[in-house]
Amino acid sequence: MGNMSGVFRGFLLGLCCIALNTPALCAEAVQRARPQLQTYADIAYRSYQAAYQHAQALQHAVDEFIVQPTDDADEQVQMLRQLWLDAHASYGLTEVFRFYEGPIDFGKQTDRSQGPEPLVNAWPLNETYIDQVIEQGVQITRELLIDRNARDDEADVTTGFHAIEYLLWGPDRNANGPGQRSPRDFLGGGEAQRRRQYLQVATDLLVDDLGQVVAAWSPSEHNYRQMFLALPPSDSLAKVLTGLATLSGFELGFERLATALDSGSQEDEQSCFSDSTIEDVVANVSGVANVYFGRFGAMQGAGMDALLAVEHPAINELLKRQIIQSETLAAALDRPFDRTLATAPGSPQRTRVEALITSLQTQTRLFKQAGAALGVAIVVATEYE
């Protein structure tokens, strides 16, 4: 007898899995998670939709500013900055939907092409690179910005929230507040004119990129959401927990907070131009809470807490407490973050950040335990046992 055909083999192995009740595919708890997955998809849609609408509000204001930037430029730039802050805080709530090759990280699931994330929220950003693009006098187009983005150096970020943030605030050389770009940088011809053009092109691109993710999660279409909900629940549940676990301990705890403390450098501050990094932290932590408790704004659906309360109440109690503690610790952080980074090791400000880092690590460990209890495989960047 020759080689067994792959399909036939898969069929037999699949039968065996069901017969032997292998947890990864067959756990009953996982089958009961369908309401949670439905809620998760709803929260993802509403979160991206909110970020998209905030970005659109910024886009409209930018369009008006570009047409008529002279009379009250000061006020207009102030308004643009506020709209940026609203949009970015709103985007921070969506980052819990990253890290498992969903639509923000992966474009088309079929060819595994890159999703819009590197165009939307990349940092740290080498601001002189953006200045060079403006100074070069080349036509600033969407294609140019995409082509140049992080091409030869990851820090050569030309697109997304933080490129727009730099355009609006300028470099932050101010110990007690954000960057202080003069609105005059936008007035007149030459470089100012190209800076306006850059602002418009980058904002339009951001809106379209976010729109693409909204479409991927919107109800009743032939899209990612549909695929996500049609997956074996163990697979989609693994994605949910992977996003929760990776954002908490790895991305926010280590990459964003611990690294900044250890370098003491403003470069490691996510929103360094606008001094709104703490708002980003608060938003990430809230995004995790939204998914775990199954809510978004006034909407209340089936949370992960309800699922675990049945399957593993002890882990649920610990997770609930930990998530609330992380929210409390995040809210208590000192603003602006760069002033904390400038303090000596052991300062009260740094200690408060360290407490949040510790809480986030515990949170990730608990998410992994929740995954184990439900029999689903979670891929976090590392071991959390």
Added chain:
Amino acid sequence: VSAVTRAALHAACAGVLAFAQAHASAAPEWLEANLGGDTTLAIANENAFARPLANLPVQDLRKFTFGNRIFNTNWVTAPASVDAFDGLGPVFNRVSCSACHTRDGRGRPPESQGEPLQSMLVRLSVPGTQPHGGIVPVPHYGDQLNERAIQGVPAEGRTVVRYTELSDQYPDGTPFTLIEPTYEFVDLAFGPLPADVRFSPRVATPVFGLGLLEAVPTAAIIARADPNDSNHDGISGRPNWVWDRELNAQVLGRFGWKANQPSLRQQNAGAALGDIGITSSLFPKENIAEGQQAAAAAPTGAVNGEPELKDDFFDSLTFYTQTLAVPAARGLESEDVQRGATLFEQLRCSGCHVATLTTGTSGPKELRAQRIHPFTDLLLHDMGAALADGRAEFEASGSEWRTAPLWGIGLTATVNRHTRFLHDGRARSLEEAVLWHGGEARTSRSAFMNLSKEDRAALLKFLDAL
């Protein structure tokens, strides 16, 4: 399902599993997704080379992420407000590690003539050896062409790459073209390069999996050496013995295109100095060739005798390069991939691109005793005249190169948005890279060319799955 039925099913299934494993296919036994053993991470996106070992304990993660931060640091001219990260240059190639090793991946030659070298550099020397066996630097230029410099200091020069197209065909009549580079050095700040200059253009190598390669015992590597080809298989394989500055001894070279660096610490500190102009405790003296007056007068970022790259930063950086995970192989259930793997072995590609090595007991404990599939023997092989750079380095002759690891190679396009391979990036695809193989690999290349179109495609599909 009743207990009896369950028991019966259990027994039947055990049989099915055993049969399925025994008869799955004729693929080589080493074909598995976990190329890096327990350290392997199943990831296939832009960050596929940038993640920590899958089994790295959480208490080490902070060191990893900080090392990543050092790797990404854009060094600035001293003195700067950010004291910890100043001291760039005075001459340099790029301002950060990640500028060449973008997303911890592979560099490439310029895309168009006249574009500066971004993730590639040119090593220089004149004939001869130094007391410890190393190369002799070029007077006024040093051991590599630094194409950038800080303000007020002249850059050493610029490399212009040109290509000639070569057309040929497979025995079955399928045509192919290769491009062969030539190099010109222009804007030379300190006069023409000497007539007997030796130069070697090199793209940045991927950074992941290096801790595992460092953890392979020296004895296991030299056991595969066959300098005189005593088994008459046409493949020799020689270790490079290089100078370890920390041990003050000659040890096995493992890293770099010619296995010219003995350890990740020395590799990293050497690159920090040579490529960025950053001093460390291992290389405390600035990289300034004699006669470069403006460079010699430039301010340094070293404060109170502490080097520009502080020791704890250096430790984190090295830890980072030791603990970047190898991404898992993908699509191994494909029959083409399995056939390709079999052909890889039959054509004796695996004679040098050794499929399986086992790590020893050194380094971080997650790296120990791992069965890994790097597809390298870490030895030097003569690759023929067409690929020769004519620039000997320690034991490596001008036509010898270290077998390049192949793990992760199929993700190059995903991570680095290009498919340029070999030491100078001349190959525009893995197929072209195979076709450039000469010297000890001549027989394998001929065998590849004589395969059917389908089998050639299968072999390449296997490489893409890595």
